[in-house]
Amino acid sequence: MTATKGLEGIVAATTSVSSIVDGVLTYRGYDIDDLADHATFEEVIHLLWYGKLPSNSELNRLKGELSASSAVPSQVFDLIRLIPQATNAMAALRTAVSFLALYDDEAGDMSREANLRKAIRLQAQIPTIIAAFARLRVGQTPISPKEGASISENFLYMLKGEQPDLIAIEALDKGLVLHADHELNASTFAARVTVATLSDIYSGVTSAIGALKGPLHGGANEAVMTMLEEIGSIDNIEPYVKQKLANKEKMMGFGHRVYKNGDPRAKHLQEMSRELGKLTNDLQWYEMSVKIESMMYALKGLRPNVDFYSASVYTTLGIPRDLFTPIFAISRCSGWVAHILEQFENNRIIRPRAEYVGQSDLKYIPVELR
Numbered sequence: 001m002t003a004t005k006g007l008e009g010i011v012a013a014t015t016s017v018s019s020i021v022d023g024v025l026t027y028r029g030y031d032i033d034d035l036a037d038h039a040t041f042e043e044v045i046h047l048l049w050y051g052k053l054p055s056n057s058e059l060n061r062l063k064g065e066l067s068a069s070s071a072v073p074s075q076v077f078d079l080i081r082l083i084p085q086a087t088n089a090m091a092a093l094r095t096a097v098s099f100l101a102l103y104d105d106e107a108g109d110m111s112r113e114a115n116l117r118k119a120i121r122l123q124a125q126i127p128t129i130i131a132a133f134a135r136l137r138v139g140q141t142p143i144s145p146k147e148g149a150s151i152s153e154n155f156l157y158m159l160k161g162e163q164p165d166l167i168a169i170e171a172l173d174k175g176l177v178l179h180a181d182h183e184l185n186a187s188t189f190a191a192r193v194t195v196a197t198l199s200d201i202y203s204g205v206t207s208a209i210g211a212l213k214g215p216l217h218g219g220a221n222e223a224v225m226t227m228l229e230e231i232g233s234i235d236n237i238e239p240y241v242k243q244k245l246a247n248k249e250k251m252m253g254f255g256h257r258v259y260k261n262g263d264p265r266a267k268h269l270q271e272m273s274r275e276l277g278k279l280t281n282d283l284q285w286y287e288m289s290v291k292i293e294s295m296m297y298a299l300k301g302l303r304p305n306v307d308f309y310s311a312s313v314y315t316t317l318g319i320p321r322d323l324f325t326p327i328f329a330i331s332r333c334s335g336w337v338a339h340i341l342e343q344f345e346n347n348r349i350i351r352p353r354a355e356y357v358g359q360s361d362l363k364y365i366p367v368e369l370r
Helices: 032-038 041-050 056-068 074-082 089-103 112-136 151-160 166-179 186-195 201-212 220-231 234-246 266-280 284-300 306-316 321-345
Strands: 018-021 024-027
Touching (some): 024 032, 024 041, 032 041, 041 056, 041 112, 041 151, 041 166, 041 321, 056 112, 074 089, 074 112, 089 201, 089 321, 112 151, 151 166, 151 321, 166 266, 166 306, 166 321, 186 201, 201 321, 220 234, 220 284, 220 306, 220 321, 234 284, 266 284, 284 306
Antiparallel strands (some): 018 024
């Protein structure tokens, strides 16, 4: 047996949830461009979980179930109040989602019907948890979700306490559609490994959140915004990029293991970044991003990934930087659940082997002779 670092190139599972073939991302056979241009996030949730786009009645039923399930147990707010203000937002989310399981009477029910009901609650309550954490840490009172509002509208409303603009709702919803699933990414693989032991759906999603927390996965968009602020202005871009490349340092938001000719999701967020910049009369982050993209392609032949423009989109929406990755979790929960359900349908415990490279043929020596 020979190890492959990072399991690169290894096919570890079969799936009908999503695919990346020749640089084209699809959900259940639908091109991401088609979905990004036309579908709402709730439609994508139905597609991922039930295998098809919903009829009008099915969509209304799903939206009603999500809306009715968006309130969280009061004990979760009590827990969040105990979390130190400086706590990483993803660490707080990981803890709160795990805590949710303690107040779900169906947590241990492994039937598909119960798992779908738990999936509804998880998908609906994660945005409520994130918004509550963001408000409680600055001394504000959590805001109850609005009945009948979409996930995107509700999250922005609960976060800021005011009705969001339609373009803000559209921007966030498009971001959620684009981030919903991505084949066997690190967090999805973590979720499938966990539930392959026949652990419960809450354990699977908690594992996934832990994996998404890392800066090489979900945290990349936060790092992009940190980079943009560090550069400061468009005039500083050229020396900054050249210095980074000369030092062989990574430029955040560029390159992707499975996309050699560019991430197909990036162009949608680039356009949304431009539209939001025009709306707010502040195109600084958009224009800086475009110039960085141009330089990176000219100098290294690299295209931006989905994280690159999502940073400026979320910043222009007035979302705190450390909530970028939790918002990613709102979206990717839909994909995690789809893969968890698929894993349960034809389960085999995921247990790869390792190539041993340590010492051999050692003999035990009594402790007094060592």
